[in-house]
Amino acid sequence: MSLEFKLAGLDYRSATVAVRERFSFTESGRRELLQSIAPYVEEAVLISTCNRTELVALCEEDPADLLRRARGCGDFFSLSGEAVVERVFDIAAGLHSQIPLEDQILGQMKDALFEARQEKVCGAVLGQLFQHAVATGKEIRAKFKTIPHETSAAAVACSEAASFFGSLRGVRTLVVGSGEMGMTAAGLLAEKGASVKMTQRRIRKDGALPPAGVKLIPYSSRYDAMKESVLVICATASPHFVLTADDFADDGRSRLMIDLAVPRDIDPSFSDRPSVTLVDMDGLGCSALPDGFTAEIRKYLDADIRRFHEWLDMRECMPYIEDVCAFTERELAHELGCESEEEAQRVKEASRAVMGKLLFSLKKGVDMDMAKTCYLALAKAVRQ
Numbered sequence: 221m222s223l224e225f226k227l228a229g230l231d232y233r234s235a236t237v238a239v240r241e242r243f244s245f246t247e248s249g250r251r252e253l254l255q256s257i258a259p260y261v262e263e264a265v266l267i268s269t270c271n272r273t274e275l276v277a278l279c280e281e282d283p284a285d286l287l288r289r290a291r292g293c294g295d296f297f298s299l300s301g302e303a304v305v306e307r308v309f310d311i312a313a314g315l316h317s318q319i320p321l322e323d324q325i326l327g328q329m330k331d332a333l334f335e336a337r338q339e340k341v342c343g344a345v346l347g348q349l350f351q352h353a354v355a356t357g358k359e360i361r362a363k364f365k366t367i368p369h370e371t372s373a374a375a376v377a378c379s380e381a382a383s384f385f386g387s388l389r390g391v392r393t394l395v396v397g398s399g400e401m402g403m404t405a406a407g408l409l410a411e412k413g414a415s416v417k418m419t420q421r422r423i424r425k426d427g428a429l430p431p432a433g434v435k436l437i438p439y440s441s442r443y444d445a446m447k448e449s450v451l452v453i454c455a456t457a458s459p460h461f462v463l464t465a466d467d468f469a470d471d472g473r474s475r476l477m478i479d480l481a482v483p484r485d486i487d488p489s490f491s492d493r494p495s496v497t498l499v500d501m502d503g504l505g506c507s508a509l510p511d512g513f514t515a516e517i518r519k520y521l522d523a524d525i526r527r528f529h530e531w532l533d534m535r536e537c538m539p540y541i542e543d544v545c546a547f548t549e550r551e552l553a554h555e556l557g558c559e560s561e562e563e564a565q566r567v568k569e570a571s572r573a574v575m576g577k578l579l580f581s582l583k584k585g586v587d588m589d590m591a592k593t594c595y596l597a598l599a600k601a602v603r604q
Contacts, residue, residue: 225276231272269324273287333347
């Protein structure tokens with residue numbers, strides 16, 4: 221069966237945050253989607269983050285139709301074939317992130333792969349694609365770590381706040397959310413001298429403690445803490461607003477509110493208040509890598525993409541190679557007249573080792589298309 225990669229989705233370049241949040245999936249939502257599309261795909265992985273929702277699949281159907289069935293009409297972009305492989309590698313490399321080379325996408329892609337495997341909709345092909353891409357993403361960050369850039373949305377938010385206030389020293393801050401993003405933001409703010417309170421609904425499963433200098437408060441106390449704060453940063457996984465204008469009267473105090481969540485955490489109507497400056501993920505802007513670095517990263521990616529295709533090509537050839545090896549085992553065992561199972565087993569192992577060396581060395585002397593033709597011809601010959 222000929223495998224065809226397909227992808228459909230939207231990201232911060234193609235859709236506003238108001239549109240993206242309609243197609244944002246929680247973990248349970250991602251699992252439900254994967255379960256619902258399982259009958260229509262050979263393999264699938266769903267990436268859903270603040271900046272993108274992209275369904276990667278091996279299937280006959282258009283993945284855009286699968287997304288529409290789940291969440292309604294949307295103007296999705298679609299890719300197929302080689303473009304899908306490049307897209308997955310580019311995402312892992314951070315080239316399609318709002319903050320180039322940001323780190324969080326690697327963990328999100330690993331989570332997406334883990335969930336797809338647990339729901340039994342991801343097999344060897346997409347598994348290898350995502351594993352190759354994530355490994356390449358890690359290598360790229362190590363190789364190009366000298367590039368001056370922020371590595372997370374939390375870091376960009378802190379830079380935005382520093383520019384807004386001139387200095388973060390002593391700035392009374394509320395961080396709503398104690399997940400990875402909230403922890404990172406709170407830690408960076410505390411390091412820069414801000415007075416930080418962070419909400420926590422429940423003890424984290426990993427037992428992580430708040431960063432040094434950060435005071436934990438109950439989530440239910442967020443509005444009380446907001447009254448004292450001039451900087452508010454929200455980063456939760458809630459599907460609904462965690463701060464609403466109706467629940468917090470306008471006290472006239474000048475505030476910077478930064479929403480790092482999709483779906484959004486902060487009621488957009490806060491921006492109607494003259495005293496409030498509200499910034500969401502789109503408002504944080506999109507930084508660019510220094511000239512020349514993108515081309516260097518592209519070269520690095522291209523080499524790893526070629527290696528993935530070599531694996532894919534060899535995988536398609538394995539049934540042919542197996543047929544030739546099995547034929548050789550049987551014929552040698554018969555010709556040598558092996559009298560015992562032990563003798564036959566030794567002959568089989570030796571013949572398979574020799575044929576393996578011969579067949580796998582073939583692809584080193586010719587291009588892959590020619591090698592595939594040779595493998596197929598040999599397989600047809602031994603089947604007669």
